[in-house]
Amino acid sequence: MTQHSRDLSRRRLLFGGAALGAGALLVGCTSNEAAPTAAQTKAADTAAGGNSTPGKKVTIGFSAPAADHGWLAAITTNAKAQAAAYSDVDFKTVEAGADAAAQRAALSTLIAQKPDVIVMLPHDGKELNAAGLEAMKAGIPVVNLDRAFPDALAYRLQIMGDNYGMGVAAANYIVAQLKAKGVSTPVIGEIPGIDSLELTQQRSKGFADTLAAAGFKVANRRPAEFTADSGQQAATGLLQALPKIDAVWNHDDDQGIGVLAAVNQTGRKEFFMVGGAGSKKAMEDIQADNTVLKATVTYSPSMASSAISLARLIGQGKGMSDLVELQVPKEIVLASETITKENASSYLKLGF
Amino acid sequence: MTTHEAAADPAHTATGPLVEAPADAVPGEVVLRLTDVVKTFPGVRALDGVQLEVRAGEVHCLLGQNGAGKSTLIKVLAGVHRPDSGQVEWRGQPAEFANPQAAMRAGIATIYQELDLVEDLSVAENAFLGHEPRRAGFVRRGQMARRTRQILGRLGHGEIPPGRMVRALPAAGKQIVSMARALSHEARLIIMDEPSAVLAHDEVGNLFRIIRELTAQGIAVIYISHRMEEIREIGDRVTVLKDGRTTAANLPARDTPTRDLVARMTGRTIEYVFPDRPADSGTGAELLRVDGLTRSGEFADVSLGVRAGEIVGIAGLVGSGRSELLETIYGARRAHAGTIRMGGHALRPGSVGAAVRAGMGMAPEERKSQALLLGEPIYRNVTLATFGRYARLGFTDAGRERAEADRIADSLELRPRDVRRPVRTLSGGNQQKVVVGRWLLGDTRLLLLDEPTRGVDVGARAELYQVIRELAARGVGVLLVSSEVPEVLGLADRVLVMREGRMVREAPAGELDENTVLDLVMAGSLMEGAPA
Amino acid sequence: MSDSTPTATPDRPEALPPQSSPVDPAVAGAVGKGPAHGSGGTGQLSWWRGDGGEGTRRNLGLIGVLVVLILIGIATRPDLYGDSSWVWNNILTILKLASVVGVVTVGMTFVIIGGGIDLSVGAIVALAGVWCTTLATQSYGAGGMIFTALVVGMCVGLVNGLLVSYGKLVPFIATLAMMVAARGLAAQISGKQTQVSDNAAINGIASTSLLGIPLLVYILAAVVAAGWVLLNRTTFGRRTVAVGGNPEAARLAGINVRRHTVLLYALSGLCCGIAAIMLTAQATSAQAAMANLYELDAIAAAIIGGTLLSGGRGTIVGSLLGVIIFSTITNLFAINGLSTEAQNMVKGGIIVAAVLVQQFQFRSFTQFLGRNRLTTG
Numbered sequence A: 001m002t003q004h005s006r007d008l009s010r011r012r013l014l015f016g017g018a019a020l021g022a023g024a025l026l027v028g029c030t031s032n033e034a035a036p037t038a039a040q041t042k043a044a045d046t047a048a049g050g051n052s053t054p055g056k057k058v059t060i061g062f063s064a065p066a067a068d069h070g071w072l073a074a075i076t077t078n079a080k081a082q083a084a085a086y087s088d089v090d091f092k093t094v095e096a097g098a099d100a101a102a103q104r105a106a107l108s109t110l111i112a113q114k115p116d117v118i119v120m121l122p123h124d125g126k127e128l129n130a131a132g133l134e135a136m137k138a139g140i141p142v143v144n145l146d147r148a149f150p151d152a153l154a155y156r157l158q159i160m161g162d163n164y165g166m167g168v169a170a171a172n173y174i175v176a177q178l179k180a181k182g183v184s185t186p187v188i189g190e191i192p193g194i195d196s197l198e199l200t201q202q203r204s205k206g207f208a209d210t211l212a213a214a215g216f217k218v219a220n221r222r223p224a225e226f227t228a229d230s231g232q233q234a235a236t237g238l239l240q241a242l243p244k245i246d247a248v249w250n251h252d253d254d255q256g257i258g259v260l261a262a263v264n265q266t267g268r269k270e271f272f273m274v275g276g277a278g279s280k281k282a283m284e285d286i287q288a289d290n291t292v293l294k295a296t297v298t299y300s301p302s303m304a305s306s307a308i309s310l311a312r313l314i315g316q317g318k319g320m321s322d323l324v325e326l327q328v329p330k331e332i333v334l335a336s337e338t339i340t341k342e343n344a345s346s347y348l349k350l351g352f
Numbered sequence B: 001m002t003t004h005e006a007a008a009d010p011a012h013t014a015t016g017p018l019v020e021a022p023a024d025a026v027p028g029e030v031v032l033r034l035t036d037v038v039k040t041f042p043g044v045r046a047l048d049g050v051q052l053e054v055r056a057g058e059v060h061c062l063l064g065q066n067g068a069g070k071s072t073l074i075k076v077l078a079g080v081h082r083p084d085s086g087q088v089e090w091r092g093q094p095a096e097f098a099n100p101q102a103a104m105r106a107g108i109a110t111i112y113q114e115l116d117l118v119e120d121l122s123v124a125e126n127a128f129l130g131h132e133p134r135r136a137g138f139v140r141r142g143q144m145a146r147r148t149r150q151i152l153g154r155l156g157h158g159e160i161p162p163g164r165m166v167r168a169l170p171a172a173g174k175q176i177v178s179m180a181r182a183l184s185h186e187a188r189l190i191i192m193d194e195p196s197a198v199l200a201h202d203e204v205g206n207l208f209r210i211i212r213e214l215t216a217q218g219i220a221v222i223y224i225s226h227r228m229e230e231i232r233e234i235g236d237r238v239t240v241l242k243d244g245r246t247t248a249a250n251l252p253a254r255d256t257p258t259r260d261l262v263a264r265m266t267g268r269t270i271e272y273v274f275p276d277r278p279a280d281s282g283t284g285a286e287l288l289r290v291d292g293l294t295r296s297g298e299f300a301d302v303s304l305g306v307r308a309g310e311i312v313g314i315a316g317l318v319g320s321g322r323s324e325l326l327e328t329i330y331g332a333r334r335a336h337a338g339t340i341r342m343g344g345h346a347l348r349p350g351s352v353g354a355a356v357r358a359g360m361g362m363a364p365e366e367r368k369s370q371a372l373l374l375g376e377p378i379y380r381n382v383t384l385a386t387f388g389r390y391a392r393l394g395f396t397d398a399g400r401e402r403a404e405a406d407r408i409a410d411s412l413e414l415r416p417r418d419v420r421r422p423v424r425t426l427s428g429g430n431q432q433k434v435v436v437g438r439w440l441l442g443d444t445r446l447l448l449l450d451e452p453t454r455g456v457d458v459g460a461r462a463e464l465y466q467v468i469r470e471l472a473a474r475g476v477g478v479l480l481v482s483s484e485v486p487e488v489l490g491l492a493d494r495v496l497v498m499r500e501g502r503m504v505r506e507a508p509a510g511e512l513d514e515n516t517v518l519d520l521v522m523a524g525s526l527m528e529g530a531p532a
Numbered sequence C: 001m002s003d004s005t006p007t008a009t010p011d012r013p014e015a016l017p018p019q020s021s022p023v024d025p026a027v028a029g030a031v032g033k034g035p036a037h038g039s040g041g042t043g044q045l046s047w048w049r050g051d052g053g054e055g056t057r058r059n060l061g062l063i064g065v066l067v068v069l070i071l072i073g074i075a076t077r078p079d080l081y082g083d084s085s086w087v088w089n090n091i092l093t094i095l096k097l098a099s100v101v102g103v104v105t106v107g108m109t110f111v112i113i114g115g116g117i118d119l120s121v122g123a124i125v126a127l128a129g130v131w132c133t134t135l136a137t138q139s140y141g142a143g144g145m146i147f148t149a150l151v152v153g154m155c156v157g158l159v160n161g162l163l164v165s166y167g168k169l170v171p172f173i174a175t176l177a178m179m180v181a182a183r184g185l186a187a188q189i190s191g192k193q194t195q196v197s198d199n200a201a202i203n204g205i206a207s208t209s210l211l212g213i214p215l216l217v218y219i220l221a222a223v224v225a226a227g228w229v230l231l232n233r234t235t236f237g238r239r240t241v242a243v244g245g246n247p248e249a250a251r252l253a254g255i256n257v258r259r260h261t262v263l264l265y266a267l268s269g270l271c272c273g274i275a276a277i278m279l280t281a282q283a284t285s286a287q288a289a290m291a292n293l294y295e296l297d298a299i300a301a302a303i304i305g306g307t308l309l310s311g312g313r314g315t316i317v318g319s320l321l322g323v324i325i326f327s328t329i330t331n332l333f334a335i336n337g338l339s340t341e342a343q344n345m346v347k348g349g350i351i352v353a354a355v356l357v358q359q360f361q362f363r364s365f366t367q368f369l370g371r372n373r374l375t376t377g
Helices: A002-026 A070-084 A099-112 A129-137 A164-182 A198-212 A228-240 A254-265 A280-288 A303-315 A344-351 B004-008 B010-015 B069-076 B100-106 B124-129 B141-154 B169-186 B201-215 B228-234 B258-266 B322-329 B352-356 B380-382 B398-411 B428-441 B458-475 B485-491 B514-522 C025-033 C054-078 C084-113 C121-132 C141-163 C171-190 C200-207 C213-232 C235-243 C247-252 C257-283 C294-304 C316-335 C342-371
Strands: A058-064 A090-094 A117-120 A142-145 A158-159 A188-191 A218-221 A248-251 A274-279 A293-296 A331-333 A338-340 B030-041 B042-056 B061-063 B084-089 B108-111 B188-194 B222-223 B238-240 B245-250 B286-295 B299-306 B313-315 B336-344 B358-361 B445-449 B475-482 B494-499 B504-509
Touching: A058 A070, A058 A303, A070 A090, A070 A248, A070 A303, A090 A099, A090 A280, A090 A303, A099 A117, A099 A129, A099 B201, A117 A129, A129 A142, A129 C084, A142 A303, A158 A303, A164 A198, A164 A274, A164 B485, A188 A198, A198 A218, A228 A248, A228 A254, A228 B504, A228 C084, A228 C257, A228 C316, A248 A254, A248 C235, A254 A274, A254 A280, A254 A293, A254 C141, A254 C200, A254 C257, A274 A280, A274 C213, A280 A293, A293 B258, A293 C294, A338 A344, B004 C316, B030 B069, B042 B061, B042 B069, B042 B222, B061 B258, B061 B286, B069 B108, B069 B188, B100 B222, B108 B169, B108 B514, B124 B141, B124 B169, B124 B228, B141 B169, B141 B201, B141 B245, B188 B258, B188 C235, B201 B222, B201 B228, B201 B458, B222 C316, B238 B258, B245 B352, B258 B358, B286 B475, B299 B322, B299 B336, B299 B475, B299 C200, B299 C235, B313 B458, B313 B485, B313 B514, B322 B358, B322 B445, B322 C025, B352 B358, B352 B398, B380 B398, B380 B428, B398 B428, B428 B458, B458 B475, B458 B485, B475 B485, B485 B514, B494 B514, C025 C247, C054 C294, C054 C316, C054 C342, C084 C121, C084 C213, C084 C257, C084 C294, C121 C141, C121 C171, C121 C257, C121 C294, C121 C342, C141 C200, C141 C257, C200 C213, C213 C235, C213 C316, C235 C247, C235 C257, C247 C257, C294 C342
Parallel strands: A058 A090, A058 A117, A117 A142, A142 A158, A158 A331, A188 A218, A188 A248, A248 A274, A274 A293, B042 B245, B061 B222, B061 B238, B108 B188, B188 B222, B313 B475, B313 B494, B358 B445, B445 B475
Antiparallel strands: A293 A338, B030 B042, B030 B084, B238 B245, B286 B299, B286 B336, B494 B504
16 A cells, blocks of 8 residues: 555656656747847938938837737837837837727727827728727827728828739739740639638739739639648648649738648649748748749738838928928828749848 | 425315316316327337326326336327327317427426426526416516415415525425416316425425315326325325236225235236345444534534444435435545544545445435436446456456346346346336446445435335345445335334434334334424324 | 348338348248337347447448538539549548548547537647747757647646636636637747748658558548547546546546546647647648637537537547548539638538437437337336
8 A cells, every 4th residue: 555655656756757847848849039030121221311310209109910920920020120220219019909899999098198100000990990080189190001991081191002903913923924835724723811801802803803804714712811721721622623723823921831831742833823922931932943932922011110110200290201292191002012033032121 | 384284274275275276177077088099109119008087186196117108198198299099088079289388278287207497597487487477578577476476375385485596496396386387377187297206205295285285176186106105195096007008097096905006017916025134134344434424514423334234224304414424425525524434444535436446336316317327338337337347458348348237137137138228228227226236346345325216116126125135145234315214114224313414313123113213304393293 | 321231121120130131031020020119128139229339320321421422523523533543632632631620529529528628629739839830849850849749739638627627617618718828828939920840750741641641641540540449448438428428427436537527638639739740740830820710620520420519429430520521521612613601601501410310310219219118028
């Protein structure tokens, strides 16, 4: 009995030790220390008289949804890094939480703190329109990123990517390549992101419209969820459904990691692929030219850096020095650019 | 609480009639007549020619072993099942109830054994469930509460607040609510399926008073019970079912000899016999020693011992703390104070595993909910506590388990014998044999039995008594709890009487008689004097 | 298709004992004369009521559904199905697609049979996947990554189990909380980034084939086989059925219900750890949002496979068939280029239909027997 219990306690001790050791090992394993992502900032240009000359102190409040995706994470990182590049910017972020209601609450706290400018990426432009109006009424200029407010009075400046334009750019590249190869009835696949989102629908529409103009159409379309594992599954389905493919447009480079994995796992090589958004990894792959990924069309999170720069100018009452106007314009739509092997090196620093 | 005396007291009914007599009720008129009713389910002929005649104002008892078809018959009358063939005549008209609502509207109310109340609704809401008094779609809560209070008052339970959640009521209270529901429908026929099973002795008296008042108003009652003494006391006529057939109809409830009734139910003639007590019982070494065991609110300072080969019976009312005591000894509840020793070694408190390893086994009060895996085969239920013994390196040995279960099934005369059948297909008595048999497989030295014969028919009871006595003869100690005093007195070697959480008397069974024990268990309760 | 019982006496198939020969007049005569309502005691079981007979019957039904789905595929894409190498490849694709959810479902089936539910499986897969692809973990190589994923999965499951059995939280609540918390921790660790796996051995798990069959399919087969043995042939499996079927009876029979409950959730977590490695290998990366809604896929597959949500009954094979049916539907919609909206509607319909059929045919039927069978002879 005692022998048995001593064995038992020794066993427990051993087990406890092993568990502790494993625990310590595991905690060590959470580290992700690597070279921090080179954020896409504009180095403060020291030439006297330029926009970047230190001026009046500006407090910028910032709010973006909790990131569940590389692109969103890059938005926050970029905004922070750009703000840090200015000695005259005081940067305040508020966690926007998981949904529009939480972000609304966070914003009213922010408004109460009276920053000089607010930069925000709303969960949903329509749902947070009122919050924009509230800030503007309180005399705080609002810079809206990416998701449009329906009401023009709700923002001072709106910086947007061009979703429809992404589809157009991807289709233009595909059409040009196929025409060059002399393919007349190509099999084109499409892997969009979450299908219920308006931005996905706009991208797909731009893609389909432009293809139609060239007399092409999408043969099969398997939506993923902006994640690599869903991209892998969607791509596997697409490849299985189309035994021979000429070109594929994958909307998102994050899910593209999975798409490329699926392509490699099936060993298919007969087609080329265009990505979307412009992640660093995608650009590196394009540059290396050893996968089916030959191009990607941008939807760059660098817009957050630009937003901070412009917010600072708004706060200081300055215009953009290259423009004649004395104030920052009201709306900026970023063009979707096509990155290929040829120009990848110059875009690499914008990759996220 | 009322008493038997009160029930017999005519002044008691002076408070008003229990229910309004149906205006056209003619006492003695046949309200229900079943002719050659047949109901089959795939593979089973549950009713195979049932005859039944019920008159207004009588208590018609339905007797039959488990599986004789009583439940199916009730469900046919309640509109749950429709008969395949045969005649159902209700108040002179051929009738077929498409659903339970139709049966209720026609005036047939059923009080099931497992009371079908909604625990989280109030008493009034339960009483009027499905036919709430309403105006313009809104329930008239005030009127509902008033009528419920009225009905409860007539049932002698005006103290139950209509707004109380049913969950908060004791079993007897729930039964009263079920009855109130029947009365809220102006029922002409009330079917009661083993209503006394959930009641303590004094509450049965109250139930009988209510039944008498109902029948006095011309309402017919179909009463189902296993307890012969209840049938003698409350019944007017008896119909006996066996294997889905009526084997005897309309026997006089008071005068038909038990032997005859049992013969009709079983095809055998068995008396309600207890096995002989061996002369040397109670001389074995002490197995179990309990000292000063206490769980506040349940029982206090209980000390007792059980010797090898001895059957110790605990008599007490529901709520006297006897089941809780048994579960505490077994480790299923943790004692607040006191010690439990098996063979001299103290047991780890609150651990069933420790108790089982020390050689205890238990057949709990609620067989279905506490002891059996109903969908699993018999053999797996038999080996539930021991399958680990037949396993090698964690791999079970189904062949060996079946062989062991077969052995148990043979020695207990389990019917049906095939141990691969799901245990839910067994009758109550055979299910109980499975539970007891489970503990015959291990090294069980002490068996705790909580109400071992509840819901067990007469024939199987005698067999169970025999099994328990044989176990004792093999040196197993038995600690038995039962509400039925004759069972405790007849089976046990030594009797402990429990009242309100305390042991009030300990004596060899031979020195006690039923009246003495009843006096002891009820003294201090609201009962004035012992029941007959 | 459904059984080997000969059809010589098709009018009364249910009365035939198993393996009876159609030409044996003695047997046929005995059966003919025997009471149809057989009041028991004959010792002979009808084939659908034997050990696991009901489960077998249900699984045959699921295979029937699978055959119908494949027939629809053949009818709608005769061009693809005409190519035998494509067909073989398609079967492997379906199985690969089923492999990750399949492994998760095996764990889920145990938890559900044991009377619980695990809503956190998707989140555990994500957490284990993210944890094993951090740069620090990747520096330990493939072994370190696999160890990390398995231990993380099992530990999270262990916490679930402790919360349920010792914290006395309802499984739904405990694992719902874990679902949210584990995804949060995963996002914290990953810094909300997609973590790319650079380990060729790990990535190779998804691209390697042995004898023409992908390694992922072998892993699924191994987990299913182990799960089957564990459930049907070990004391662990018996305890699981007992604990889920009637926890009070199990407790009073001396089974340590709480400890067993902890083990069940840990097992589910372990399966999630295995699935995390498989999914990471497939996607060559991991992120906090991966394995989205796998909990629902796994629960749905277990349910259409015949696992009783209230516990006490279920089969591993049924769950596997459930997963394969879902991935076949996905495949069917993909090869026809139909929208995922329609696919989800069909999936929902199949869940409802499967449960309705089971309730109607098996559950109420056996209850009938239980309530009404004449048992005393």
